[in-house]
Amino acid sequence: MELMLGNKAVARGAYESGVKVATAYPGTPSTEITEYIANYDEIYTEWSPNEKIALEVAIGASIAGGRAIVSMKHVGLNVAADPLFTVSYTGVNGGLVVVVADDPGMHSSQNEQDSRYYARAAHIPMLEPADSQEAKDFVRLAFEISEKYDTPVLLRLTTRISHSQSLVSLDEPLPISIKEYTKNPQKNVMMPGMARKRHVFVEKRMKGLANDSCEFEINRIEMGNRKIGIITSGIVYQYAKEAFPEASFLKLGMVHPLPKDLILDFASRVETLYVLEELEPIIEEQVKSWGIPAIGKELFSVQGEYTANMIEQAISGIAVNTQPAEELPNRPPVLCPGCPHRAVFHTLNRLKLTATGDIGCYTLGTLSPLEGLDTCVCMGASIGMAHGFEKVRGKDFAKKMVGVIGDSTFIHSGIGGLIDIVYNKGISTILILDNSITAMTGHQDNPSTGRTIKGEEAPILDLVTLVKAVGINNIHVLDPFDLEASRKILRDELEKEEPSVIIFRRPCALLDKSESLPLRIVSEKCKNCGLCMSIGCPAIQKLDEGMVIDDALCNGCGLCERVCRFNAMERVDL
Amino acid sequence: MQSINILIVGVGGQGTLLTSRVLGNLASDLGYDVKVSEVHGMAQRGGSVVTHVRFGNKVYSPLIEVGKADILLSFEKMEALRWVHYLKERGMVITNDQSINPMPVITGAAEYPDDILDGLKKSTAEVININALDIAKEIGNIRVTNSVLLGVLAKYTDIDYKNWEKALSHTVPPRTVEINLKAFDKGYNARG
């Protein structure tokens, strides 16, 4: 038995299933799956530029005859939705598993959409494990189902499954060989004539699966006390077991399609039937549509995560006595000490610019005191949105605004927006915050870093050449810590009635190996003006005795020194 | 045996994750069923972080419920107060004496509470306050603050020192074993 993160267990499952190709674009809470898979020499693994490409590579691998797995977070499936809906029609050759990690409660996400809707909408079976052991075993089963029923299979995780460790017993890898590839346009070329026939197949496949799933071991009745019957799946099963260990359970391992007869049988054996599922009432609505009386969202929220206390309280109707939490100052995440993004936001703030923003560490520049961003919708949106702002508010407004995007996000889905601006004669100034890594999700390589997920050297995508090829003529590469040049070039570029791109390049502070001594504020020189506070560095604090730098937090980047007008900072000699 | 619930809280980047993994490996070495719930992603950037460690004969949920934690181990003082309602009656708080101001305090929008220990003592009589950061500084690396705190925690359990040593050695990166063991020992023998 090994104590394993849910995500690591998925990786182990891929290894045991003889997977040939694993692809992904990072995204919390799914990222570690592919990082762990990359440790298996047997499996070709890649970070793809975005989720759509990741899925397409996996589909290619599958049709070519190898088993393939692709992983992403819930919003990544939006990006990959186009190929997803049609690979449902083509089906597979080697098994194809699409892992999607939802984030109820939005620990690290911009929304809490429920991926189970995709399973229903795309007519693809979906499995949902409830701990790490199941995470591993369900991957193996998903590949079996995929090949047996000629379908991609979705594996749904949630944050608490992905990021919890529990014990797993390991199995030997299966001897899976690559299947033969034969050209088959009727199955693999989805033109209307072929697709119509494949749609008939899809309907039949899903009916067959719905029937067979009544016999699947992963859909399991645990009879206990008949007063309370609970239909549930995934992590909510664990919360409910914690709250009502004596109740009867129908634990679903497959959440689409549902085993109707099994549900009817279970419902007939219990007095009151509850359907417990975080987020949307997907199981509940289907159960009720079959005329089965059940209680679900009457008692439970479609928002956030559930807890055992919450379930106990809602079903028993008796308040669980707990202390209230203390009212305390919030502790939102912040840009790290030494973060290169901080300098850019300081400059934007000084110039009082409007900024359409994007998703990455730099989104944290929205918060006080930097307050640098006006918007954040989805990856890549900053650029198209800047263009949209201009088309409504005019060129003069566009001269007082920028789009702000990170290197990984620009490659993921920013480049198309830039093509649009050039083609449709916009004048936006776009800032690429190039810390040469995908930082927010924990430092993954991307095409601009010169390394693959396996640590091999790779060609470096040259952003300057790329941006030039798109038709941008005003391009600058700057160190964001050069505050004077930053301000000057920004002002110049904003004035131009042409699009510009400024690449602010400085490595992520957490990866920068150059060691600098921490700084100290010399109280005799400090005038307490508070300017150094305006950069929002967590290491600088205003105490009763004056401004102080916490040497346990300071990384010595020296941005405060550059901002200070009185030369009040000096290096601490350790 | 009823499950043992240990809540580990702190500020993203302080090394709470590694500590929870040592505990998880320890419990699994001892043959218990165990679940550890971690925080990855956004909060790791200086936000308030919490990891849950539960072990016993059978553990369902990886999360500790409000009012059910046996021990609260906090890497930062105010975080101890933020999570103290998770403690069960007569549970124990072990907190690092370090304060890290969150951004709303730095910008002046909020104030850092000055009566944290009193606040904690309202919840439980068992409050241990220890300056683990200073101990780590003495050893020569503030990054082992977490192992100092683990040492303090270890003293209040009836699990053998040897088992702790083994779990710690197996969990931390190989080149840091020695300094982490030293930090653990200092914590184990510290007077809080």
Ligand SMILES: Cc1ncc(C[n+]2csc(CCOP(=O)(O)OP(=O)(O)O)c2C)c(N)n1
């Ligand atoms: C479609 C989609 N995929 C993945 C994510 C997860 N995600 C959020 S930010 C980010 C990476 C940002 O990297 P970069 O743009 O280089 O900025 P940095 O964090 O390095 O500053 C990722 C992968 C997401 N929010 N949406």
